[in-house]
Amino acid sequence: MLATERESLRHEIAELAEKFEHKRDGMMPMLETIQEKYRCVSDFAMQEVARQLGVFPTEVYGVVSFYSFLSTEPKGKFVIRLCRTLSCDFAGKREVARQLENELGIRFGETTKDRLFSLEYCNCLGMCDNGPALLVNNDVYTRVHPELVSDILEKYRRMFGPASQLEEMEAHHA
Amino acid sequence: MANVVHIMERYEPGSGLKKALSQSRQDVIRTVRESGIKGRGGAGFPTAVKWNLCAVVQSEKKFIVCNADEGEPGTFKDRLLLAERTDALFDGITIGGYAIGAKLGIIYLRAEYTYMRPGLEAKLAERRTSGLLGTSILGSGCNFDIEVRMGAGAYVCGEETALIQSLEGNRGEPRNRPPYPVNTGLVGAPTSVNNVETLIACAHILAKGPEWFRKFGTEASTGTKLLSISGDCKKPGVYEVPWGISLADVIDLCGGEGAKAVQVGGASGRTVPAAQFRRKLGFEDLATGGSIIIIGPERDLLDVAENFLDFFVEESCGQCTPCREGNPKLLEGVQLLKHGKCSIGYLRELQGLGRTMQAASKCGLGQSSANAFLDITEHFRSEILGRVSERGQGSGAREQGRAS
Numbered sequence: 001m002l003a004t005e006r007e008s009l010r011h012e013i014a015e016l017a018e019k020f021e022h023k024r025d026g027m028m029p030m031l032e033t034i035q036e037k038y039r040c041v042s043d044f045a046m047q048e049v050a051r052q053l054g055v056f057p058t059e060v061y062g063v064v065s066f067y068s069f070l071s072t073e074p075k076g077k078f079v080i081r082l083c084r085t086l087s088c089d090f091a092g093k094r095e096v097a098r099q100l101e102n103e104l105g106i107r108f109g110e111t112t113k114d115r116l117f118s119l120e121y122c123n124c125l126g127m128c129d130n131g132p133a134l135l136v137n138n139d140v141y142t143r144v145h146p147e148l149v150s151d152i153l154e155k156y157r158r159m160f161g162p163a164s165q166l167e168e169m170e171a172h173h174a
Numbered sequence: 175m176a177n178v179v180h181i182m183e184r185y186e187p188g189s190g191l192k193k194a195l196s197q198s199r200q201d202v203i204r205t206v207r208e209s210g211i212k213g214r215g216g217a218g219f220p221t222a223v224k225w226n227l228c229a230v231v232q233s234e235k236k237f238i239v240c241n242a243d244e245g246e247p248g249t250f251k252d253r254l255l256l257a258e259r260t261d262a263l264f265d266g267i268t269i270g271g272y273a274i275g276a277k278l279g280i281i282y283l284r285a286e287y288t289y290m291r292p293g294l295e296a297k298l299a300e301r302r303t304s305g306l307l308g309t310s311i312l313g314s315g316c317n318f319d320i321e322v323r324m325g326a327g328a329y330v331c332g333e334e335t336a337l338i339q340s341l342e343g344n345r346g347e348p349r350n351r352p353p354y355p356v357n358t359g360l361v362g363a364p365t366s367v368n369n370v371e372t373l374i375a376c377a378h379i380l381a382k383g384p385e386w387f388r389k390f391g392t393e394a395s396t397g398t399k400l401l402s403i404s405g406d407c408k409k410p411g412v413y414e415v416p417w418g419i420s421l422a423d424v425i426d427l428c429g430g431e432g433a434k435a436v437q438v439g440g441a442s443g444r445t446v447p448a449a450q451f452r453r454k455l456g457f458e459d460l461a462t463g464g465s466i467i468i469i470g471p472e473r474d475l476l477d478v479a480e481n482f483l484d485f486f487v488e489e490s491c492g493q494c495t496p497c498r499e500g501n502p503k504l505l506e507g508v509q510l511l512k513h514g515k516c517s518i519g520y521l522r523e524l525q526g527l528g529r530t531m532q533a534a535s536k537c538g539l540g541q542s543s544a545n546a547f548l549d550i551t552e553h554f555r556s557e558i559l560g561r562v563s564e565r566g567q568g569s570g571a572r573e574q575g576r577a578s
Contacts, residue, residue: 027343128404
């Protein structure tokens with residue numbers, strides 16, 4: 001991380017802490033904001049949150065490592081979470097899972113080389129009457145079938161714009 | 175159909191709240207007590223008792239928390255309520271807040287429902303403008319506001335003490351009870367944690383009276399229950415039914431004929447075999463938060479057990495030994511059964527372990543995580559014993575590349 005980036009992150013965390021009056025119960029919303037913007041809560045971010053809230057960095061690490069929507073390692077720009085619960089399983093989750101892996105060229109728990117997509121399982125999304133269901137960041141997709149998978153991915157690939165295509169090609173040739 | 179009712183559908187915004195604010199706090203709690211309503215999240219603790227315990231504590235600071243951490247596998251009624259019944263919900267939270275003497279209500283919304291947050295925030299802003307929230311609500315002198323806080327993906331945070339831990343910025347590890355949240359809750363202040371459906375029902379009860387509510391359901395389980403029905407049926411969805419309905423009738427409703435079992439109450443609930451479909455939903459027999467998963471005749475019940483145990487292994491907070499160590503052992507046992515490699519002696523040991531987990535785990539997660547395993551190994555012995563390995567390795571058995 002560049003020194004200037006660290007400085008701006010430090011500043012951002014200080015502002016967040018201010019908003020929550022440096023209270024411990026502001027920790028979750030602070031971490032959620034950092035995760036959303038930086039796709040992870042880095043070691044440096046955890047130290048800064050700890051400093052601002054007056055707790056040990058390990059306490060922050062304990063929290064970050066507990067919740068599945070927070071991560072210490074950077075996630076892709078788009079995190080795909082496929083519901084693995086029974087009803088979605090009955091509705092054809094396995095085929096969707098296989099197709100996602102095929103389209104992305106990664107396994108569950110991994111991130112594509114171009115850092116565009118992370119693929120994960122999650123527990124019940126509350127879409128059991130419309131399974132299989134998956135989330136892409138905060139967007140929910142229901143009644144997903146293998147055919148639909150590539151359309152969904154394409155939508156997000158396009159959102160990233162031309163730069164990503166270059167990155168993708170680089171990743172492909174790497 | 176006679177079994178479907180719609181008592182929680184029509185609601186005049188502000189109507190329950192208006193009635194509540196014109197009464198004393200004690201009268202509000204009395205009305206709720208007379209309705210006989212019990213918590214809709216699954217545990218079934220009488221709502222009026224919870225509110226009263228909270229109300230009688232002398233404290234400057236109190237909270238009412240709406241538990242919108244709907245994470246029980248197979249439950250999605252709150253998703254619907256949060257999107258379509260927000261008026262009744264916010265009324266319910268405000269009524270509860272008034273009854274216990276809280277100034278702030280918090281909606282703890284699960285991270286998976288982040289897409290619903292903007293809608294809720296917009297509705298809250300609307301209510302502040304129209305005088306249903308904020309200072310001196312409807313000119314009553316009662317001040318109250320509601321904020322939305324997000325979870326971050328942890329099933330156990332649906333447990334009330336874990337939820338409070340999470341709100342305080344901690345790992346979502348359940349606390350020992352007592353002290354109960356009604357005495358020592360969020361930041362040490364008396365806190366009432368109520369399910370979304372409970373709070374909505376309370377708004378209706380205030381608006382229409384406790385006698386109206388008691389007309390539905392049974393003596394010990396008054397009112398109606400929203401069921402989230404999914405799985406092998408023609409018409410999955412949310413159904414409102416009176417308590418006391420039999421599973422056979424539920425199956426009729428949703429077109430789940432031929433089911434060999436019904437999972438009542440989600441992963442932490444009971445696996446009820448076809449022979450017991452006359453059993454009734456209610457606190458007298460099958461209490462449930464509303465998750466109903468129909469299991470069709472072609473399904474492998476060991477797949478079901480494996481799916482749930484996978485879930486519990488992942489979601490156990492790891493604090494107490496029976497749950498942390500027990501769930502992986504049961505999961506391993508299911509896999510042995512699938513491969514036809516489990517002796518009856520070992521199965522008996524695992525069942526003993528399951529009962530130990532029920533008795534010795536610290537919170538509801540661990541106490542209930544062995545339920546499905548115990549039910550399936552008790553009721554479906556001919557299906558699970560002595561498998562030849564092809565069946566165990568059939569299409570349903572493998573889940574490649576599962577994230578651990």
